[in-house]
Amino acid sequence: MQAGVGVSTQQDHLKAVREAVGKARLSLNAGKVDFALLFTTGEFSHPLVLQTIAGIIGPVPLLGASSPTIISSQGPLKHGLVIILFSVTEGVYFNAGLVKDIAAKSTLTAGIELGEKLLYGCKNVRRNLSVIFSNTEAAQSSGLITGLQEKLGKSFPLIGASIPRNVDHQENSLYFNSEILNNASCGILWGGKLNFNLGIEHGWQPLGKPRYVTKATADVVHEIDGQAAVDLYKEYFAKEIPELKRELKRISVFYPLGISISEKKEYLLRSVVAIRNDGSLVFQGEVPQGSAVRLMISSKESCLASARKAAEAAVKNMEGKKIKFALVLDSLSRYTLLGRQATQEIKIVREILGENVPMAGLYTSAEEAPLGFISYSLGKTYFHNNSIAVLTIAN
Amino acid sequence: MLMLLIYALTVIPLSLLLIYKAQGLNQLQSQVNSLKKSLDDMDEQAKLIVRTDMELNKLQEELDKKIVGLYALQRLSRIISMTLEEEQIFKRIQPEYLSDLGFEKAFGFLWDDTKKQFILHFCLGYSDDETKEIQLFINNNKERCLNFITSEKTLSSISESNNLITPQQLSDIFKAHAFIVSPLAPQKDNRGLIFVGTKNVEMLVTEGDEELIKILATQLAQALENARLFEKTWRAQQELEKKVTERTHELTVAMEEVKKISARKTNFVSSVSHELRTPLTSVKGYAAILLTGKLGELPKEVRERLEKINRHSDELVHMVNDLLDISRIESGKVTMKTEICNLREITSKAEDLLSGQLKERKLSLNIEIPPEANLVMADRTQIERVFINLIGNAMKFTPAEGKITIHARKTEKMAEVNVSDTGCGIPEEAQEAIFEEFYRVDNAINQEVKGTGLGLSLVKYIVEAHGGKIWVKSKVSLGSTFSFTLPQTS
Numbered sequence: 083m084q085a086g087v088g089v090s091t092q093q094d095h096l097k098a099v100r101e102a103v104g105k106a107r108l109s110l111n112a113g114k115v116d117f118a119l120l121f122t123t124g125e126f127s128h129p130l131v132l133q134t135i136a137g138i139i140g141p142v143p144l145l146g147a148s149s150p151t152i153i154s155s156q157g158p159l160k161h162g163l164v165i166i167l168f169s170v171t172e173g174v175y176f177n178a179g180l181v182k183d184i185a186a187k188s189t190l191t192a193g194i195e196l197g198e199k200l201l202y203g204c205k206n207v208r209r210n211l212s213v214i215f216s217n218t219e220a221a222q223s224s225g226l227i228t229g230l231q232e233k234l235g236k237s238f239p240l241i242g243a244s245i246p247r248n249v250d251h252q253e254n255s256l257y258f259n260s261e262i263l264n265n266a267s268c269g270i271l272w273g274g275k276l277n278f279n280l281g282i283e284h285g286w287q288p289l290g291k292p293r294y295v296t297k298a299t300a301d302v303v304h305e306i307d308g309q310a311a312v313d314l315y316k317e318y319f320a321k322e323i324p325e326l327k328r329e330l331k332r333i334s335v336f337y338p339l340g341i342s343i344s345e346k347k348e349y350l351l352r353s354v355v356a357i358r359n360d361g362s363l364v365f366q367g368e369v370p371q372g373s374a375v376r377l378m379i380s381s382k383e384s385c386l387a388s389a390r391k392a393a394e395a396a397v398k399n400m401e402g403k404k405i406k407f408a409l410v411l412d413s414l415s416r417y418t419l420l421g422r423q424a425t426q427e428i429k430i431v432r433e434i435l436g437e438n439v440p441m442a443g444l445y446t447s448a449e450e451a452p453l454g455f456i457s458y459s460l461g462k463t464y465f466h467n468n469s470i471a472v473l474t475i476a477n
Numbered sequence: 478m479l480m481l482l483i484y485a486l487t488v489i490p491l492s493l494l495l496i497y498k499a500q501g502l503n504q505l506q507s508q509v510n511s512l513k514k515s516l517d518d519m520d521e522q523a524k525l526i527v528r529t530d531m532e533l534n535k536l537q538e539e540l541d542k543k544i545v546g547l548y549a550l551q552r553l554s555r556i557i558s559m560t561l562e563e564e565q566i567f568k569r570i571q572p573e574y575l576s577d578l579g580f581e582k583a584f585g586f587l588w589d590d591t592k593k594q595f596i597l598h599f600c601l602g603y604s605d606d607e608t609k610e611i612q613l614f615i616n617n618n619k620e621r622c623l624n625f626i627t628s629e630k631t632l633s634s635i636s637e638s639n640n641l642i643t644p645q646q647l648s649d650i651f652k653a654h655a656f657i658v659s660p661l662a663p664q665k666d667n668r669g670l671i672f673v674g675t676k677n678v679e680m681l682v683t684e685g686d687e688e689l690i691k692i693l694a695t696q697l698a699q700a701l702e703n704a705r706l707f708e709k710t711w712r713a714q715q716e717l718e719k720k721v722t723e724r725t726h727e728l729t730v731a732m733e734e735v736k737k738i739s740a741r742k743t744n745f746v747s748s749v750s751h752e753l754r755t756p757l758t759s760v761k762g763y764a765a766i767l768l769t770g771k772l773g774e775l776p777k778e779v780r781e782r783l784e785k786i787n788r789h790s791d792e793l794v795h796m797v798n799d800l801l802d803i804s805r806i807e808s809g810k811v812t813m814k815t816e817i818c819n820l821r822e823i824t825s826k827a828e829d830l831l832s833g834q835l836k837e838r839k840l841s842l843n844i845e846i847p848p849e850a851n852l853v854m855a856d857r858t859q860i861e862r863v864f865i866n867l868i869g870n871a872m873k874f875t876p877a878e879g880k881i882t883i884h885a886r887k888t889e890k891m892a893e894v895n896v897s898d899t900g901c902g903i904p905e906e907a908q909e910a911i912f913e914e915f916y917r918v919d920n921a922i923n924q925e926v927k928g929t930g931l932g933l934s935l936v937k938y939i940v941e942a943h944g945g946k947i948w949v950k951s952k953v954s955l956g957s958t959f960s961f962t963l964p965q966t967s
Contacts, residue, residue, distance in 0.1 A: 160573060160576060290519070290523035318527045318528075329531075331679055337527065337531075377527065379526070421537070421545075422544065
């Protein structure tokens with residue numbers, strides 16, 4: 083498989099599209115384009131952008147999303163677009179699928195529907211990897227994954243990005259072929275002779291004593307240690323609910339809850355997205371009742387070190403194989419925490435991947451990936467917050 | 478009894494064991510309590526850490542925001558100052574700079590004193606309808622806005638209400654939760670205002686933000702001032718260029734007129750010279766016949782007068798010939814028949830021709846022409862005239878026992894010939910004029926020796942017709958050096 087990446091930051095959208103596609107074609111160095119990934123900042127989310135791309139590369143499958151900030155090898159871009167053109171070699175198969183109006187159906191059904199669509203045409207080949215993008219409510223994402231796993235298999239490597247639907251009054255959308263969508267999920271499934279590797283890390287550390295979720299429903303935690311869930315944050319920050327609400331954005335980014343996963347000695351992070359007046363907390367993703375949880379804390383240095391670890395994991399065991407493309411899914415919380423050092427994080431990843439490896443990605447509200455990804459058999463996918471996932475694909 | 482003993486032997490150790498176990502349990506409980514206390518202590522420490530961390534993060538965020546804002550301001554200032562077009566200055570304010578400053582909405586108005594209204598120069602983050610509403614609001618409140626500009630103070634969402642415009646009113650009209658309005662050049666002609674705002678409810682405007690926007694307003698005002706000054710200077714330059722073009726045209730017309738007059742003068746001189754030559758030839762001829770005595774012996778007085786007539790006729794013929802030559806060269810009627818000429822040969826011929834006079838005047842003539850400067854491309858006849866004229870002049874103004882030297886040297890593409898004498902020299906003020914027609918230096922020799930004042934003029938015309946130059950260096954009573962250049966053979 084060959085991949086070519088093109089980036090543009092031009093103000094004029096159509097000029098930017100032509101520039102980025104031109105660069106991607108040049109770097110692809112292959113006659114045919116089989117499918118494309120597109121990541122843009124919000125202002126590029128326009129049908130004309132997709133029409134122009136289709137006009138240049140032809141009617142090939144296109145997937146992608148818009149985000150407040152996208153990732154290119156130059157670093158994070160707050161205005162621009164990055165397109166990745168793929169040319170598939172013999173023995174590699176792929177299929178793209180879309181599920182719309184997720185809110186109108188159960189997320190589990192939506193996941194199953196997407197799984198079926200992805201499997202269509204790939205039933206008799208060895209399935210390797212699936213990458214999905216969705217912009218649904220956080221609570222719906224877990225169901226979506228479960229539905230997908232039902233069709234693709236529990237340990238099937240599934241890597242995904244949840245796109246923030248609205249950040250600073252900027253709507254973000256999914257792209258699928260010529261459509262710009264909301265409340266949808268789209269993905270691509272690879273099969274055949276494909277090598278890939280993944281690293282996912284967050285860099286947060288547990289702080290204080292462990293607590294237990296005594297009452298929870300999906301992404302809403304009602305009680306921790308038999309008390310209102312918000313008491314945990316009230317105790318730690320010495321603030322009452324109104325003050326906590328005012329500081330919610332900061333608390334959400336800097337101090338998520340860590341769900342202890344006993345067999346992995348790792349913590350799955352869950353950011354608080356809302357504080358209800360009844361004292362319950364709404365998290366970015368499901369928190370199972372009975373989970374052991376701890377307050378988590380991080381620093382810029384720890385975040386940068388975790389990015390290094392993720393990138394190192396993504397290139398591990400890839401010796402001798404030329405990495406054709408690297409997809410970086412990075413949490414918007416990390417972008418906020420790192421501030422001016424966000425560029426440094428991408429630079430670290432780039433250094434480890436190698437300067438010549440085509441690289442692109444976007445900032446997400448949540449990430450889906452196997453935890454502690456080592457091999458195919460350990461590929462159970464989890465829903466992550468505040469993480470950086472680096473996926474490398476080689477022939 | 479035995480039973481009692483057995484019972485005692487069983488119960489006592491069991492009791493002891495129970496006591497021991499109970500002690501162990503107490504110890505364990507104590508350890509658990511201790512651990513629990515440690516854990517609680519650790520948790521208390523964690524709370525302190527979290528609270529401190531949160532405060533540090535807030536400070537860090539504020540610092541980051543300021544650095545990003547300052548950096549954006551620096552970039553914005555740079556690109557604003559790089560343009561000298563008024564409209565371009567506002568177009569340089571792009572959303573990414575605003576975003577780095579923490580805002581997504583902005584607009585700028587300038588007061589038009591002719592139209593007596595505020596003109597919108599840029600607007601970001603608003604729909605067309607919203608933009609129209611803003612324009613309407615600003616111009617419906619122009620007096621209040623002008624007073625606000627005169628106040629020279631910024632107004633923001635955290636300002637206290639004053640009599641001019643209330644922050645809440647602006648927040649509603651301009652659809653921004655947090656905002657800053659800053660006057661633009663309140664003391665200047667190009668006064669106006671800029672607004673930046675955001676819908677982000679989490680954004681809190683600080684005094685630092687107000688300072689940044691105030692600096693941006695100052696930079697904008699300065700850039701506008703520069704643009705207007707440039708416009709003024711450019712217009713003045715255009716005016717000047719127009720005048721120069723007009724004057725050049727007038728001069729060109731005048732030059733054409735001068736050329737026409739000069740051509741007419743040349744033609745006139747040529748015609749008059751021709752007309753003069755015929756009667757002169759007759760006068761000279763008749764005088765010569767009379768002097769031969771064939772028409773009868775002449776009295777001494779008559780002979781003397783006739784000889785004078787003959788001599789003056791010769792001078793007049795010479796002058797007429799020179800005038801004819803000058804007018805021919807000037808009108809372009811004479812073309813130089815250039816060929817490879819040997820300067821040594823030409824100067825030797827001139828020396829032979831003038832040897833009698835040199836001897837008579839006790840003057841020495843040295844000729845130093847190195848081989849590299851010997852060959853020139855020239856019209857032999859004309860160059861001979863140049864040498865005869867220059868050596869003749871040197872002889873005329875150099876007293877007895879004096880020296881005349883002809884020296885040549887090679888320059889880049891030319892041969893430079895210098896004719897030097899040890900004569901009386903030429904005053905500095907006359908050095909340029911001596912090449913003009915009929916000019917004669919006012920000195921004792923010129924008063925005694927007659928001349929036409931055309932010789933050097935003719936020499937100049939000949940040298941220039943070859944593409945060369947002629948000039949003189951002289952000091953009174955030390956001598957003169959006439960230098961001229963001629964093209965060398967390739």
